Amino acid sequence: MAPIVTAVLAGALLTAPPTSAAPPVGTVSFTGKVTCKNAFPAPNNSVPTRVSLDSGEDDALGPTNNPTNRRATFGPISLDAPLDSSFALTVDVTCKAPGKKAQTFTRTITEDNLTEGDTVSLNVK
DSSP: OOOOEEEEETTEEEEEOOOOOOOOEEEEEEEEEEESTTTSOTTSOOEEEEEEEEOSSOEEEEEBSOTTSSEEEEEEEEEEEEOSSEEEEEEEEEEEOTTSOOEEEEEEEEEESOOTTOEEEEEEO
């Protein structure tokens, strides 16, 4: 617990309440499935090639495990994330269609009460 700060200023006693501590941070792994079908519908036929994660504390990225399928798996991708609290995980998925430039879509997923070493499964559409 943080100490209470006290000061005397011009004969008045001022006190400041203790500041709340930031939530602890630890390493968490994410795995899952991802598809580009909802973000870029046919006839685009794009496939997911990379997944990027941002927890607000750390970011990491990794390739999909089967980048020729419209529904691919990814992970594990490990990064530091807030523990024992709620936070927004930003997921960027890079999709590539034959003969076209890569496109990216973003999803924000609320995570809550994770603990050090957890492996979280995501389904990103």
